[in-house]
Amino acid sequence: MNVKLGILGFGGMGKWHEENARRVDQVEIIASCDIKEEKRKESEARGVKSYEFVDDFLANPDINTVLLTVPNYLHKEMAIKAAKAGKNIICEKPAALNVKELDEMTQAAKDNNVIFTVHQNRRWDKDFQIVKKVYEENLIGKIFTIESKLHTANGRIHEWHLYKKYGGGMMYDWGVHLIDQTLFMMGDAHLVSVFADIKSIINDEVDDYFKILMKFDNGITVHLELGTYILSYQPRWLVAGNRGTLKINSFACDGEIWRTSELLDKLPAQIAETVAGPTRQFAPQPAGVLYSEALPEVKTEWTDFYKNFVQVINGKEELKIKIPEVRKVLSVMEAAFESSETNKAIMF
Incomplete structure (x- = not known):
């Protein structure tokens, strides 16, 4: 069919x-x-x-x-x-x-x-699929923090997205994607709490900036941030584990994984003079200790959503995007709005 x-x-x-x-x-x-x-x-x-x-x-x-x-x-x-x-x-x-x-x-x-x-087509984004592969295959060891950020200097939101009554604003536009990617990647990990700060900076009626902290019971804290008026962009992804750090700068997937050739506790504990003054913890690394490697390869296409739907209506596969998953995303969005209004973390 x-x-x-x-x-x-x-x-x-x-x-x-x-x-x-x-x-x-x-x-x-x-x-x-x-x-x-x-x-x-x-x-x-x-x-x-x-x-x-x-x-x-x-x-x-x-x-x-x-x-x-x-x-x-x-x-x-x-x-x-x-x-x-x-x-x-x-x-x-x-x-x-x-x-x-x-x-x-x-x-x-x-x-x-x-x-x-x-x-939810952003599940098939190449940058996200790289991060998901690194997470699932422990390619940088035990991850403790994930930053997923989306910055632009364009400022103004357009058309019906400008109006609250039509469901406008960046939480409903991109927030739903960033939250869905996070929950999908975390899989069975339990969401412990949500804390959010949601603001209207350039657009009077709807949000154009948000910061959301999501803590999971696997020890990972995920930091989501979107701003339509941030004039110098931070990396799209920064993921840190105990065996490496991943950085992806943009949707073009320009980035790398950084590693250390020695455990840092084996390096000599000596004080260095820096522009910040004398420091031991933040002294420059010796030459050759830190090195980078290419990001892993992934194969992904947005059209895979439709390929799955064809199989579903023919009884050959299950839906890739399941309604209970969608419901959880919406519940996190509701919690984020509540957290921002009350200035309190919402426990799950």
Whole structure:
């Protein structure tokens, strides 16, 4: 059976999905739907039939799966409509604005016996997959801290993302990705606590900066940070273990793993004069003690999401993005908002 896709919302993400999904065997783009005439014309120009009204779109018998790329606040309403129409559902992230909404969407899918998943495509990012490989294979020993940071100097947020009532802001845009990557990588490790600081720096109504600390019972503290107005960027990833340190500077995966040729406790304990004054602990390392090596190779593609979905509707695989995982991400987001408002860590 082919995935016969109807795209509900033909803005930037709708067009991105139309281009990428059709690259996968057994995925057909049947139709789109958008309230804006210019978007419908753009869809038709790409050879994709387009509808103005949702009910007409959902009545198309050729569509067996609906992809939701509408603004965040519409996800629940449109998912329930699609479920009642008997369509499988792929929802753009965040699946919902809170756990309660997601539970209603999940129940609608269950009641109507349709498949429901969420497009968390950042699980297939190459930079993330490198970090996950290093973590799972203990390539830098026992990890004790992970920093996942995303900085830009662009400042302003655009379009409906500017407005709280539409589900705008960076927590709902990129926060959901960074949290999902963290929980997915940590696997069975138990999340102990969440502490967050969420701010609006340039954009008045919605958040454009956040810092989240997530402590796990495996001894790892994960530090997530996003800022739309940070003018000198820090590395995308910094991961430290007791046998090495990984640094990835950007999505281009430029970086390395740093190691030491000797255990530091075997080095002579002598005081050095530095620009910071006399110091023993922070004296420069002797030449040749620290060295770098290339990052491990990984193979990953965003289209693997659709390849998995094809197998799921044909009963050959399980969903890669499971709703209980999505629910946990939303619960962490809710905890982050609560922590920022109360200035207290939220215990899990």
